[in-house]
Amino acid sequence: MKKLVIHGGRRLSGEVTIGGAKNSTVALIPAAILAETPVKFDSVPDILDVYNLQAILNSMNVTSTFRGGELMIDPTNIVESELPSTAIKSLRASYYFMGSLLGRFGRATVTFPGGDNIGPRPIDQHIKGFEALGATVHEENYTVYINAENGLKAARIFLDVVSVGATMNIIMAAVHAEGTTVLENxxxxxxxIDLATFLNNMGAQIRGAGTDVIRITGVKKLExxxxxxxxxxxxxxxxxxxxAAAQGDGVLVKNVIPEHLESFTAKLLEMGVDLEVREDSIYVPKSVNLQPIHIKTAPFPGFATDLQQPVTPLLTLASGTSVIQETIYPERTRHxxxxxxxxxxxxxDVYGQINVTQSSNFHGARVSAAEIRAGASLVATGLMADGITEVINAEHVLRGYDHIVHKLTMLNADIQIEEE
Ligand SMILES: CC(=O)N[C@H]1[C@@H](OP(=O)(O)OP(=O)(O)OC[C@H]2O[C@@H](n3ccc(=O)[nH]c3=O)[C@H](O)[C@@H]2O)O[C@H](CO)[C@@H](O)[C@@H]1O
Ligand SMILES: C=C(OP(=O)(O)O)C(=O)O
Known part of the structure; x- marks a missing residue:
């Protein structure tokens, strides 16, 4: 087990370069097995999820090499095999192998995925999609068996809940299905959009990704x-x-697509953070006189649930009480x-409302990262606190934050990673 040890109180300044998106990467890697050729990704973040996905690929005789942000995957000799349950359970996104194996072989057997403990995370909409495409699905002993004996056929599917995972999984299952699948809501x-771009560049026909109606016309081959x-x-x-807004004296955040962050930057601006939004970077000056805000998490383009906990330390600096309504995962409160x-x-409270009141003089303590974004909020608060903060169960943070110790050190933080 690993822990992050932080000597808090230092002001941050300088530049930080953002890595490739975890939530793209963890879908793109399973999607790679849909190709008939080797595939190559760059800007791949150095996170534990990638190594666990490589272990799953390896079990199917899919070779991969990951070096310097470049990941090469060769699925040309893929075989169907039992997937390693430890790796499957180590991350949520292993459920994308349901869609990609179904797309590739017309069947998939996948143990229930793990991932962050942020409350119930059903997969009924994924299953609804697979069944609509002609597969039979049954669950036994925490394993999902999916089989499309008569092949996959296009369907019209309306998601009852807006789900990132179900949308991605249905796209992967439908790329080879006969006809045009229409996925609504x-x-x-x-x-x-990133997943659709990758697949389209290999010959898939996916239209409308980024809107709430996606049309997927099945094709024979992806290269x-x-x-x-x-x-x-x-x-x-x-x-x-x-x-940077909480503890910085001027920080430039590089390699961002500002349009992807509008609901978030709008809230920082509302607080009084004087952000300078540039073409592909955002400069954050030292903040003063911050105002409390109300946040309601929502599917994109709304305020991301994954930023609910990371923004919390900043809210403690506002003059009053800020209120967060967590609508996606009301139990995402383990921080x-x-x-x-x-x-x-x-x-x-039990309805998912979180109140954060102005507070200061934080003091270091030994705390546990229950999940990735909870961990991020603890690291940020540890950097603001006096004394030493130890964040145990740091694997949760390393699961999704690329080179976090190096990036924070370059911003003048005093942070180390140690074995427990
Ligand atoms: C790997 C990845 O991309 N993870 C992200 C993805 O998770 P994930 O894809 O698991 O999240 P979903 O978008 O599916 O979940 C959104 C909501 O729909 C519900 N739901 C989902 C599927 C389903 O079949 N039935 C159902 O009821 C969930 O309980 C949740 O309340 O989107 C979440 C919401 O933005 C993010 O927090 C995660 O970081
Ligand atoms: C909840 C998250 O991840 P996952 O879906 O991979 O558990 C997250 O990235 O905040």
Whole structure:
């Protein structure tokens, strides 16, 4: 087990470059097995999820090499095999192998995925999509068996819940299905456009990604002809923007697509953070006189649930009480007792409302990262606190934050990673 050890209180300044999006990467890697050729990605973040996905690929005789942000995957000798349950359970996105194996072989057997403990995470909409495409699905002993004996046929699918995972999984399953699948009430996250771009560049016919109606016309073959560059991680960017506003004396956050962050930057501007939004970077000056705000999480283009916890340390500087309504995962509150240990005035109710009141003089403590974004909020608060903060279970943070120790150190933070 690893822990992050932070000597807090230092002001941050300088530049940080955002890596490729975790939530694109973890869909693109399973999608690579739909290709008949080797595929290559760049701007791949150095995160634990990538290594676990490589282990899953390896079990199917799909070779991969990952070096310096470049990931090469060769699925040409893929075989159907039992997937390693430890790796499957280590991340949520292993469920994308349901869609990609179904698309490739017309069947898939995948253990229930793991991922962040942020409340119930059903997959009924994924299953609804697979069944609409002609597959039978049954679950037994935490394993999902999906089979399209008579092949996959296009369908009209209306998602009852806007789901990123179901949208991605249905796209992957439908790329080879006969006819044109119409997916309505689809999620609109930028990572879905990234997946569609990757598949379209290999010959897929996916139209409307980024809107709530996506049309997927099945094609026979997908062949990679060029390297796919992964979009910047808007959640990592938002995490550094909030931290820079809270503890920075001038920080430039580079490699961002500002349009992907509009709901987030709008809230920082509302607080009084004097952001300078440039073409592909955002400058955050030292903040003064911050105002409390109200946040309601929502599917894209709304305020991302994944930024709810990373923005919390900044809210403690506003003159009053800020209110967060977590609508996607009302139980995404496991950071709260840990932040309280550091001196943050924060509370929540059973309806998913979180109140953050102005507080200061945070003091270092030993706290546990229950999940990735909870961990990010603890790291940020530890950087603002006096004394030493130890964030245990740091694997949750390393699962999705590229080179976090190096990036924070370059911003003048005092942070180390140690074995527990
Ligand atoms: C790997 C990845 O991209 N993870 C992201 C993805 O997770 P994930 O794809 O798992 O999240 P979804 O968009 O599917 O979930 C959104 C909401 O729909 C509900 N739901 C979802 C599927 C389903 O079949 N039935 C159902 O009821 C969920 O419980 C949740 O309340 O989107 C979440 C919401 O933006 C983010 O927090 C995660 O970081
Ligand atoms: C919830 C998250 O990730 P995952 O869906 O991979 O668990 C996240 O990135 O905040």
């Amino acid at each position: 689809a999620a609109r996250e930028p990572e879905i 990679s002809k060029n390297t796919h560059t992964i979009i910047p991680d808007r959640i990592e960017a938002g995490t550094y923007l909030a931290l 709260i007792p840990e932040l309280q240990k550091l001196g943050v005035d924060i509370s929540n």
